[in-house]
Amino acid sequence: MTVTLITGANKGLGYETARQLLELGHEVYVGARDAERGEKAAAELGARFVQLDVTDEESVRRALATVDAAEGRLDVLIHNAGVLETALDGPAALRSFTTNAVGVVLVTEAALPLLRRSANPTVVTVSSSMGSFWAVTNPDRPESGFPLALYAASKAAATMLTVQYAKAQPGIRFNAVEPGATATDMTAAFGIGRPVQESARVVVRLGHPRPRRPDRDAPGRGRDPALVSAPGRPAGWCARVRPGRRA
Numbered sequence: 001m002t003v004t005l006i007t008g009a010n011k012g013l014g015y016e017t018a019r020q021l022l023e024l025g026h027e028v029y030v031g032a033r034d035a036e037r038g039e040k041a042a043a044e045l046g047a048r049f050v051q052l053d054v055t056d057e058e059s060v061r062r063a064l065a066t067v068d069a070a071e072g073r074l075d076v077l078i079h080n081a082g083v084l085e086t087a088l089d090g091p092a093a094l095r096s097f098t099t100n101a102v103g104v105v106l107v108t109e110a111a112l113p114l115l116r117r118s119a120n121p122t123v124v125t126v127s128s129s130m131g132s133f134w135a136v137t138n139p140d141r142p143e144s145g146f147p148l149a150l151y152a153a154s155k156a157a158a159t160m161l162t163v164q165y166a167k168a169q170p171g172i173r174f175n176a177v178e179p180g181a182t183a184t185d186m187t188a189a190f191g192i193g194r195p196v197q198e199s200a201r202v203v204v205r206l207g208h209p210r211p212r213r214p215d216r217d218a219p220g221r222g223r224d225p226a227l228v229s230a231p232g233r234p235a236g237w238c239a240r241v242r243p244g245r246r247a
């Protein structure tokens with residue numbers, strides 16, 4: 001069974017991603033910073049719960065130790081936890097970068113030993129096209145109209161971290177993805193977004209990987225390094241660094 005950990009899975013996209021991956025037969029660990037909310041979500045879903053605050057190194061260490069003790073490995077890690085701050089000041093900057101970017105590093109570093117024990121290790125970062133330099137400077141794109149400096153900058157960092165991890169860890173498939181504008185608590189103030197079921201399918205497509213094939217996945221080839229920057233693609237796309245291959 002595929003062992004999957006999703007951060008920030010007590011609601012929104014993370015919750016729905018957990019639900020869809022459970023349907024596909026994954027053993028899902030719902031990571032949530034709040035134990036009550038996380039336990040409730042996991043119970044509803046029929047998943048397991050781990051307390052996991054992506055900004056707290058000790059919490060991250062404990063969560064991965066729990067998965068290690070129960071499973072001995074991790075097959076799929078989904079960096080989904082995120083915050084969107086509309087203010088532009090120091091405290092908001094610290095919250096944005098600590099959660100959206102530093103959290104990716106803390107959780108990835110703690111998960112690497114477990115991922116290396118998987119036959120088909122996969123990491124998906126739920127990033128954002130708000131972190132795309134191309135999109136936010138293109139007047140034809142909606143991203144150019146949102147003054148969300150800290151969200152955009154921290155998601156650009158999350159995407160770049162994913163690309164750099166893909167380069168540094170060739171045995172692990174890393175992808176960053178824009179799931180599409182989605183109606184969740186995060187976007188409620190903007191009144192935008194499509195149903196969460198639709199956007200979670202984008203994440204699930206990358207989090208439910210194909211089995212490795214020697215011809216496609218030989219060292220240095222077919223490792224599906226990640227990128228979230230594909231000019232002209234509609235919301236919900238993802239693209240890879242290596243040309244000619246799609247998710």
Ligand SMILES: NC(=O)c1ccc[n+]([C@@H]2O[C@H](COP(=O)([O-])OP(=O)(O)OC[C@H]3O[C@@H](n4cnc5c(N)ncnc54)[C@H](OP(=O)(O)O)[C@@H]3O)[C@@H](O)[C@H]2O)c1
Nearest residue numbers: 008011012013033053054080081082128181182184185186
């Ligand atoms: N909605 C969109 O249109 C959209 C578009 C592109 C990308 N995304 C990305 O998709 C991801 C999910 O967003 P969403 O729309 O589902 O938003 P959401 O409903 O607000 O969910 C965010 C989740 O992240 C959790 N979280 C926040 N800080 C955390 C921390 N320090 N440690 C652990 N969990 C933490 C929240 O937990 P609490 O309940 O405890 O706050 C919640 O479970 C985010 O990374 C977001 O940037 C969303």
